[in-house]
Amino acid sequence: AAAVASHGGRRAGGTATGGARSAAVLGASNGGGDLPSRPSTENSLDEVVFTPIVPKAGQSAPALRGLSLRSVRKLRRRIEELCASGLFANDTVINGEKFKGTRSIASLTTAQLVYDWVKDPKVTGNRRLIDCPDIIDPNDVGPPTYFISHAWKSTVSKLFDTVEGFLASAAEDTRVWIDCIAVNQHTDTARDQNEADVAAFTDVMMACPGGMIDVIDVE
Numbered sequence: 001a002a003a004v005a006s007h008g009g010r011r012a013g014g015t016a017t018g019g020a021r022s023a024a025v026l027g028a029s030n031g032g033g034d035l036p037s038r039p040s041t042e043n044s045l046d047e048v049v050f051t052p053i054v055p056k057a058g059q060s061a062p063a064l065r066g067l068s069l070r071s072v073r074k075l076r077r078r079i080e081e082l083c084a085s086g087l088f089a090n091d092t093v094i095n096g097e098k099f100k101g102t103r104s105i106a107s108l109t110t111a112q113l114v115y116d117w118v119k120d121p122k123v124t125g126n127r128r129l130i131d132c133p134d135i136i137d138p139n140d141v142g143p144p145t146y147f148i149s150h151a152w153k154s155t156v157s158k159l160f161d162t163v164e165g166f167l168a169s170a171a172e173d174t175r176v177w178i179d180c181i182a183v184n185q186h187t188d189t190a191r192d193q194n195e196a197d198v199a200a201f202t203d204v205m206m207a208c209p210g211g212m213i214d215v216i217d218v219e
Contacts, residue, residue, distance in 0.1 A: 061196075061197075061200075062177070062182050062183060062197045062200045062201075062203070062204050063143065063144075063200060063203050063204045063207040064141075064142065064143055065128065065130045065131075065141055065144075065177065065181075065182040066141065066142055066143055066144025066145065066146075066175030066176055066177045066182070066208075067130060067136065067140060067141060067144075067175055067176060067177070067178065067181055067182070068140040068141075068142075068172060068173050068174065068175050069163075069164070069167060069170060069171075069172050069173070069174050069175075069176070070140055070172040070173065071136055071137060071140035071141075072160065072163060072164070072176065073164070074137075075135070075136070075181075076105070076156075076160045078135070079105055079108070079113065079117075079156060080105050082117065083102065083103050083104055083105050083108055084103060086103060087116065087117065088101060088102050088103070088108055088112055088113075088116055088117075089101045089102065089103055092112060092115065092116060094111050094112070094115050099111060099112050105155070105156055105157045105160075106155060106157045107155060108155060108156045108157070109152065109153055109154065109155055109156070110150065110151075110152040110153075110154065110155075110156055110159060110180055111152040111153060113156050113180065114152070114180050114185055118180060118181075118185050119185045119186060121186075121189070123135075124185075124186070126184075126186045126189040126190040127184065127186075127190075128181070128182060128183065128184045128185075128193075128197070129180070129181045129182075129185070130181050130182050136181075140173075140175075141175075142175055143175065143207060144175045144176055144177035144204070144207070144208050145174055145175055145176070145208060145209055145210040146167070146174075146175075146176045146177065146208055146210040146211065146212070146213050147176075147177050147204055147205045147208040147211070147212040147213070148163060148176050148177060148178045148179075148212075148213050148215065149212055149213065149214045149215065150162075150178075150214075150215035151215070151217060152180070154215065154217045158215060158217060159178070159215055162213070162215045163176055163178075163213065163215075166213055176213075177204055177208060179201075182197070182204075183197040183198060184197050
């Protein structure tokens with residue numbers, strides 16, 4: 001997987017496999033624009049100090065729903081347990097496309113995770129996953145530093161591997177914004193909130209001082 005850090009229309013490429021990372025990190029901004037970039041160095045993330053961005057009055061709720069790396073790791077372990085339990089073992093059809101069942105997070109796609117678990121009313125009711133305190137510790141939720149861009153047809157493990165690899169030296173309370181976690185997925189019972197969450201993507205990106213990390217499937 002490859003990761004790209006970007007903000008305000010400027011992009012800097014790099015890799016995020018294992019613990020390696022070489023993507024440059026661009027400066028913080030409240031409104032985009034042309035931003036200066038740091039040279040790409042092995043320890044660039046260790047040296048960067050991000051200026052927290054205080055949400056403006058009336059800013060959309062999703063812009064406040066970043067998830068800490070500590071909670072990302074906890075969520076990964078929970079999903080691994082769900083896979084082992086057989087929750088995703090059956091083939092499923094999502095938007096007309098067939099997805100093969102699996103018992104491993106290595107082959108579980110984000111689409112399967114959302115449609116077979118996140119959208120289940122027995123799991124989340126009609127709430128965002130990040131708003132379910134029995135799954136996500138509310139103390140791990142807050143304004144994000146990074147916006148994570150990824151494809152739902154790619155695997156959940158690639159998503160987590162990229163985030164954890166790129167931010168290997170970041171503090172555990174560093175927060176990232178991931179759509180399948182922060183956006184209300186209940187298009188039937190919470191359509192208004194779902195549409196408002198999706199419409200807030202630009203607000204969320206502009207509220208992330210660390211910029212955007214693209215999870216790129218190169219296989």
